[in-house]
Amino acid sequence: MTDPESIDAEISEALNAQKKSASNRKTLGVLTVTAFAMLGLGFASKPLYDTFCKITGYGGTTRVASENTSDVSDRVVRVQFDSNTSKDLAWDFTPEKPYMDVNIGANNLAFYTATNRSDETIVATSTFNVSPVKAGPYFSKLECFCFTEQTLAPGESAEFPVIFFLDPLLLEDRRLDEVTTVTLSYTFFPVENPVGTIKEAALK
């Protein structure tokens, strides 16, 4: 242990150890940041996912349009109407007609009927999509009861309108050549803390 070579070796080892612990701390920092970034990404996926669906029509998410300036085509598509309610909601909710045959590009008006079966006033809101999901990007709504919360007094019935058109861009999408039927589906859920028009604002 006394010869100079081994002392040199010891000194260089000690220096190495110092360098090592500094680089260990640096690695620790980078990896910790990575872990937190992935945690953040997990939470960020919620707004990212919503935005992605709205932009791409992914998962049958329909579009919201402010006006319809398209030409009306000869191609006719059958639009079927589907209605569901959450088991916690004491409403009857049905489409007025089971289906409509619509020309692509034309504006259409359809009605759903809802009745409050309970003896208290209920506020409810609906989610929606279309199938086949690939028709989502071409299904545009000008006006829809689903944009806002709906309120029904005990025993009250109401007609909920939806104005929609099928975007003529659909004609150019070869993947939709086989589509002759599109189903529009709504599901109503009770709203525990009614917030008025926040949802409407979020949609626009």
Place this chain on the structure above:
Amino acid sequence: MVAIYGDGDDHAHNDKPTFFKRWFLSTNHKDIGTLYLWFGMASGLLGGFLSFMMRLELKEPGIQIFASEHTYLVFTSMHGLIMIFFMVMPALIGGFGNWFGPLMIGAPDMAFPRLNNLSFWLLPVAFVLLVSSFFVQGSSSGNGFGGGWVMYPPLSTSGHQGPAFDLIIMGLLAAGFASIFGAINFITTILNMRAPGMTMHKMPLFAWSILVTAFLLLLALPVLAAALFMLFFDRNAGTGFFNPAMGGDPEMFQHLFWFFGHPEVYIMILPAFGIVSHVVSTFSKKPIFGYLGMAYAMVAIGVVGFVVWAHHMYTVGMDVDLKLYFMVATLVIAVPTGIKIFSWLATMWGGSIRFEIPMLWAIAFIFLFVIGGVTGVVLSMPAIDVALHDTYYVVAHFHYVLSLGAVFGLFCGFYYWFGKIFGVMYNNILAQIHFWLFFVGVNVVFFPQHFLGMQGMPRRYIDYPVEFATYNEISTYGAFITLAGVIAFFVMMAEAFIVRRPAADNYWGEGATTLEWTLSSPPPYHQFNTLPRVK
């Protein structure tokens, strides 16, 4: 290949602390590794007990053992969670990773020894939280959480309003953070603390497998943590991340879960790949065939493993183009996996093969993993998967890669390093009995489940129509054989510790070339005070 310069003055530092200090306040990577191994064994017994009760119940149609359907579902859910988070991960990564990660790269210990202690001791806490959920209200139908290990809402939110699932969330978060700390520790150790001359491209394949696994843990587990936090908020804080009535989407949970869940299956199998590589090379007395290809195949599996998650959820109604993408991406994984399988075979080819116990487990691993891999390729096709989704075919598939793949890798490493870890050798005949009982047993359990799945028997049901009775009965007999195998395993352990045949430094001879074989068995309490130099 390896030479150590100077004997060092190791032995001056070789005093072991007192029992309490050594095992409860441990910062020594080998002691922590041993703790992980014992912990994995204990939770494996509980997880195995749950599955054994399930098999007893399914022996014949009707409800015989369980008091309620809910309890059966609690057993299936807890079996999955315990086996994944508290048996395979602690034993493979925590146990062997801690023991042989530092030894193989010539490091004196892990980079952050006290963080290592925290990683381990979070696990028993997590385990207590998880297991206590058995005894508190889960849903209106009884105690415990019965929503499956995948924990999909709304069954895990409005479907299980009792506190049982909150305990599970907290337990999994604790276990998850423990694994993230462990991953940070492993990556830092392997990147910064390799012995002089040990370049990345000379690093043993087991160290490579731990490095890739640690990166997968680091990137995947925080996403699970985020999903679990959201579930917790949805349940207890009135948020609606997964509640459609509040603008949320339950499908998003599935995306988040499987973004974690698919890398998780590679987290469980990659360390086994590493172990099997060493064992095949040792007992063929040849260096591993295509070393670099083997290392980068694991990296490729890790990378591609992050972009295939939605193949677990073909039935949610996704677009056909998306299914096409996920199918192709999934099939791509067969390429690096094939590289590994063929390289193992090429290593054996022309080698001087010895059928020692670890080699039996390694060959069985390769055989069973190929079966599980092939059914995986079948399931990757959306057109077939919509029919087989949630049937026993899927159960058979993932038990072939995990229960028969990862667990065989586990036993393979256990027998390979038994003498190195404990300093005593096992009895060859008892180990043979364990292997053959276990090998026959698990195959009899799971092979018939392929047929059950093809016939359409769904998973997660306590009862079934009489058409499925024959294969279910055979499968349950397999569970009895497996149980005998587990008993043989513990007899083998007891015998080895009672008789205490001392293990030589390198009891496998010239095929075993990695650094741990240059040390005594068991290695000194502190090793490599003078770093080994690798040429």
